[in-house]
Amino acid sequence: MTAIEITQPGGPEVLKPATVPVPVPGHGQIVIRVAYVGVNRPDALQRAGLYAPPPSASPLPGLEASGVVVALGPNVTRWQIGDKVTALLPGGGYAEYVATHESHALPVPEGMGLKEAACLPETCFTVWSNVVMRGRLRAGERFLVHGGSSGIGTTAIQIARALGARVFTTAGSAEKVAACKGLGADYAWNYRDEDWAAAIKAEGGADLILDMVGGSYLPRNIRSLADDGRLVQIAFLQGPKVELNFSELMVRRLTITGSTLRPQSDGAKAAIGAEVERHVWPMIAAGKFAPVMDSVFPLAQAAAAHARMESSGHTGKIVLEVGG
Known part of the structure; x- marks a missing residue:
């Protein structure tokens, strides 16, 4: 699959397309065919060599994505192949496919597109x-x-x-x-x-x-x-x-x-996700909350998306389009 790698610590220019293996879901994990991935400050810190991913996480950047479930690991109970989800990720979102724990994925809110849904997990x-x-x-x-x-x-x-x-x-x-x-x-x-x-x-x-x-x-x-x-x-x-x-x-x-979110345990993130679905998703349904979109870049232009974020000229979220 195509992904964006951090070739060395540095500025946005170190983000380069690469061909890497498609992830295989582990125990309790799902694999998502990525439609859109959110761009966040921790991605830039990781790119600069200032925020190492957890040992078990993908070295690829990307902490949230939306898309369609295409593979299920052992003991996955909530999701089925074909479900549309938006998910918090341990890493690896700048790619065509990504794996995450099933409890860190939430249903795409009714009436919301995958582009907007990709803006939700990390911030919410x-x-x-x-x-x-x-x-x-x-x-x-x-x-x-x-x-x-x-x-x-x-x-x-x-x-x-x-x-x-x-x-x-x-x-x-x-x-x-x-x-x-x-x-x-x-x-x-x-x-x-x-x-x-x-x-x-x-x-x-x-x-x-x-x-x-x-x-x-x-x-x-x-x-x-x-x-x-x-x-x-x-x-x-x-x-x-x-x-x-x-x-x-x-x-x-x-x-x-x-606190920081990424190093927390799967169980802690699952508990947060349950709270978000219970309380924030109804706010979305009631029209009290909606993600604010700044811009969309193709996956291959991840460097330009990082430059946009680090310019501080944006308002709201920047996303990368992967599969549309």
Whole structure:
């Protein structure tokens, strides 16, 4: 089959087409003929040599895909050959076929195409597990997500809004600020020329912050939290090291936590997937949440898709078309 390999650590240009074996499903696994695959920041980190895949995972990039089930491993019970699914992957999505555990696949929402469905797993699993399961967001709380125009951001805004939270976000341009407000953000600030930390503090502070920036944002996030507030960290685009005064955690009873999705066990991901199907899929059916699409590239142009993502010019998700 045709796939996109990382030929060496480096920039987008190191992504090259290659011919590799079709995966064989293991115990509890299915093989999907890929229609579309989502492009995510961890793919770029893996390409750059900064995010090694788990030992049992494919070395190919690609953490989510949609398509049709074409093979079943031993003890697969939920799926049949021919089923349309969208799935979280341990890796290997930049290819014509990919294997994943059957419990990490979900049915394509009714009325949704495979292109849009490929945008769902990585962001929905990440947002639900961190904002709701870990961050305990509740109706009426003030929720701040940084990078509101990203795939994670556009997902978090809509899900938090559907849960009844007041939603605040940051973005890098007037156009992106407007897009975030259009998705339901109560307030959106351009982080390039507005003091978002002071602005949300004036609103009473955030009960929950979802951050993937890190670096200089960490002390500002702490200052921006309301008493008893929670900060959930899911990435460090500005770096993980910074000086912090931890006395505020005790005085104001703050919580700092975080997670990464890919290294978690099959069972943990299955539990997240069950929660997503139970709670987020009805939001889609009710018209309260839909993936925001930025652009579609052919699989062979994976390098261009990565360049688009790393330019930060996109709003929403970038996908690769594999089988259409």
